[in-house]
Each structure stands twice: as C-alpha cells, then as structure tokens.
Amino acid sequence: MPEQSPHPLPGSPADSQPPPRPCALLLSGAQVVTVDDERTVYTSGSVAVDGDRIVDVGPAREVEARWRPRRTVDCRGRAILPGFTDAHTHLFQSFARGIGDGEPIRPWLNHFMWPYAVHLDAEDALTAVRLGAVEAARAGITTVVDHHYAPTDPETVLAVADAIEEVGLRGAVARGMTGDRTKIADARGLPDALYRHGTAEELELTRQCMAARGPDARVRVWPAPLNLSYGDRDLVRGAVALAREHGVRWHTHCSEGAGDPLSYLEAHGVRPVTWLAREDLLDARATLAHAVWLDEEETAAVGAAGAGVAHNPCSNAYLASGTMPWLPLREAGTVVALGTDGPSAGGRQDMFEVMKQTLFAQRLASLDPAGVRCEDVLEAATRDGARYAGVRDAGAVRPGALADLVVVDLSGTAVQPVHRAVSALVYAARAGDVVMTLVGGRVVYEDGHCPGIDEEALGARARERAARLVERAGFGPLTVPWRHRERRLGRTS
C-alpha cells in the first residue's frame, strides 16, 4: 500500500499551531463515511488512530497538521467507514457452503443442517470457524455474533472464541443450547444427537463458558437457545437470567419460518414473542435472529423493549423464508442489525451483499422504492450493529471510538464513477473491494493477507476435512456437478 508523509496546512505559520502529536496510524485522504451523530461524510478526510482508539477525524489537511504518525496509508480513491457487525452467523457451517440448496427451512434442517451438525467433530468445527472468521475479516466485518451449536462442549466453545480472537475479530460466541426435548421438537423430527444435555445441564455448561471469558474478553460467550419456537421454555428463562447476571446479550433463532409462531401457538396458546414479553424476558439484551413472522403485537413488543433483531435477507431469500417487517420494526424502536446467517445459507459472508439485498427485498415486498434508503442499511450494518452486539464506543468513525474500521477501494471499474460514497458502498462495492480491516487499531486484513494466518494451509485443511465430512454424513449426492430437476406435481422440466 502506498505511503505518504503528512503535510502542514499551507499558509499557516508553524508557530501558530501546537506541534503535531505522535500517533500510530494515519489513514489519509479518503471519503470518510463516519455514521456519527450528524452522519458526517468527509469527501477528502483523514482518520488518526492510536492504541485501540480513533483519536481524530476530519478534513484531511486539518487532521494531518495535527498528527505525526508512525505510519501513513494513502487512502485516496478509497472510503473509510465503521467496521461491519455480522449480527448472526454460524462460522462452523463454512464447510456447508454451496450444498444443500433448494429446500425450505424445515426440510433443509432435517435433510441437511442437522446431519451436518451431528457429524461435525471439534477439529472440523474449529477449522470451519477459522475459515469463516478469515472470510469475515477480509470482508470488513469487525464484530461477529457467532451462533455456535455444534459441537457445544465447553472446550470446543472456548476454542471457537479463541479462534475468532486469533483472527482479530471481536464479538460473541452465542452457545447454542437445546435442553429438554419439547413436543414441537418431536413433531419436527429433530435428531436425538442434538439433545445431549437436559435444560439444567445446558445452562450450567453455558455458565461455565461465560465465566471463563471475563468481562474484558474481546469475544465473550452468550447464552443462546437454539430456537425460541421449539426450545424448552425453562431453557429460555434460564438463558435470560444468565445474560442479566453476566451483563451480556442473549441470542436465539426467532420466527424464521411461517410455521414457527403457528406451531408455538398451537402448543402453548400464545405466540412466541408475545410469551417473551408477558414473562418479562424481552429487553435490550434480547437479540433475535430473523423475526420474519411477527404479528403487530409482537412487533410493538420487540420495539418497546428496545430489543435487537438480526435481519438476514440473503438467508431468508435462499430458504424462501419470507421478508422481515423492516419499517414497522424500526419505527417501533427495535435495534435492527444485519447478518449473513453464515456461509451455508447464501454462499458467503458479505455485508455489502446483505445491505443491498435488504433494500431489494423490502422494495419488492412493499413495491415502494423510497421506504428504505441506502443510508438506512449502512447504519444497520455498522452503527446499529454495534448497539445490537453491545459493543460500546463502536459503530461510528469519531474521536474516542474504538478503531474498528474498514477501508474500501472505490476505484474499480464496477464502482466508478462515485457520485455518492454511501450509494457506491451499498449498491456497487463488494467484499472483494475491502483493502484493509482494523479491529481496535490492529490490522486484521490488508491487501490480500490476514497477518499471522497461513491461509493456504488453512484452505487445504478445510478442503480435506470438508471432503471427509461430506462422505461421513452421506452428502455425496448433493455434490453432483449438475442436479437434474425431479418430477414435481406432474410437471417436468
């Protein structure tokens, strides 16, 4: 990456200004999309970083006159923005990328994802997590909420947190829990192998993992019942209690498919989110993945509680699950963040794609091109993502905030010309346009490399282990080069 020296403000007598102060890094001359309180965009701005914090941001010449950086990176033709939060991912599913498509959520789980989870061993999971975390770092993702549910023994869960930290990201491993079997789980055919522990034991194992990752850990552990709709109610109560006790969020899949609230209503006489609200379990610590199928009462309750929702438009489209009620949830007060739902349900962890698909899905569903703007989805991916994940002092490029930053190349043919940086970032840029990712001032990706990670060796290990997993789980038929359409409803293709 080209280097340049800072230059003093022309016309300013040197003795009228305080001498420049030292700092670690200066990102110079970019379009800086701050997403700060005023939503300031500097068309030629610079960002100074020292330690784990942003120490200055503003017009390039002014910032450069104030600092004497140890390193300067020329960011002309680039954008700087806050790092993305992937609000719902499953890094352990990296080996599942590209197979298992063409089914709605319930058969997809039964035929593909549950067998995948059951056959994955700890070393597979760790290799897949490393692969997924590197992919995230390369895509400008600085915080991940990794809903990890296979395998969930404490040793593996803590090793997953370590692996994410080794790549340099921050966030949480949301430990997926099943607990006591429910009638809904029986009716849905969830495999026994996913039910290794009863409710009390699951909560105790999660408590141990949470205690092992103290409040200062860059990656913490959150309690995460696998699914609100078919999970044990005491497991949910216990998860919320643990989150409140340890001062963290809790996480779960919530009303992803249309059948989820209906089967819950049939079993319990109440819809799942209404039950959460009535039990006083819904507050700002709740982070609900999907929330596609909420009724008006549930939407109002999530908003009134200031709870978080992770919207996963690529996954929702891949599995044909439905379109989340974006505007009603945001207007009610919900913290809406964006997620990829991992590499298996959509192919990649690319927040640029997620932002764009959010816009497109909402516009198709509402037939209103003005209801959701590119500014809204960029806020959700950055500023609101940090709020959702409970990362303080992040999600905006402003002095004093954590230096979680992304530098994006805007000079490519597919992005030029850039009339508005926000529009270019949401509609035209892709994960491959990221040239640098910083987390807490540390470079975790730059110009094709994640420092300290041997990506070639990691890729080779992932391919080898994934091939063995495909064989063990009997997924061979899913890997045929061309799948011919089966006869369906008397029609042929």
Ligand SMILES: [Zn+2]
């Ligand atoms: Zn998910």
